[in-house]
Amino acid sequence: MGFLLRIVLAAALVSLAPAAARAKDPVASPAVQKEFDGFIEKFRAALKANDSAAVAGMTRLPFMNDKAIRDAAQFAAKTYRTEFTAKNRACLQRGKAVYSRDDYKNDSYFIFCGDLIFVFSKTPAGFLFTDISVND
Numbered sequence: 809m810g811f812l813l814r815i816v817l818a819a820a821l822v823s824l825a826p827a828a829a830r831a832k833d834p835v836a837s838p839a840v841q842k843e844f845d846g847f848i849e850k851f852r853a854a855l856k857a858n859d860s861a862a863v864a865g866m867t868r869l870p871f872m873n874d875k876a877i878r879d880a881a882q883f884a885a886k887t888y889r890t891e892f893t894a895k896n897r898a899c900l901q902r903g904k905a906v907y908s909r910d911d912y913k914n915d916s917y918f919i920f921c922g923d924l925i926f927v928f929s930k931t932p933a934g935f936l937f938t939d940i941s942v943n944d
Contacts, residue, residue: 847935855897860884868936
């Protein structure tokens, strides 16, 4: 009976191993979450008003290190007009932000809107809109 019990316990432990080995989803500290909540509230208000200049003011420029998008006017013409459609603005206003922390301890949030991922990163200046990526 002792031998059978050991086999059952060993099998149970083996079946639990994958769950234990899985990395937990990162969780933002209360301070980081509070800072992001304040940022995203303002960002969403700018989107609701369809205010490209306000959105540009909350964006790291040059946008995505593209020197052709280095100021609010260029951002409005080359990014806002094409990427911040009514559908994407609505998605960003209601979409759930997903927290992430990379290996370099950089805090970011992502909002998935259809084929796009909108990225908001913590910078020395606070949270900023920093990237648009393809959701593949």
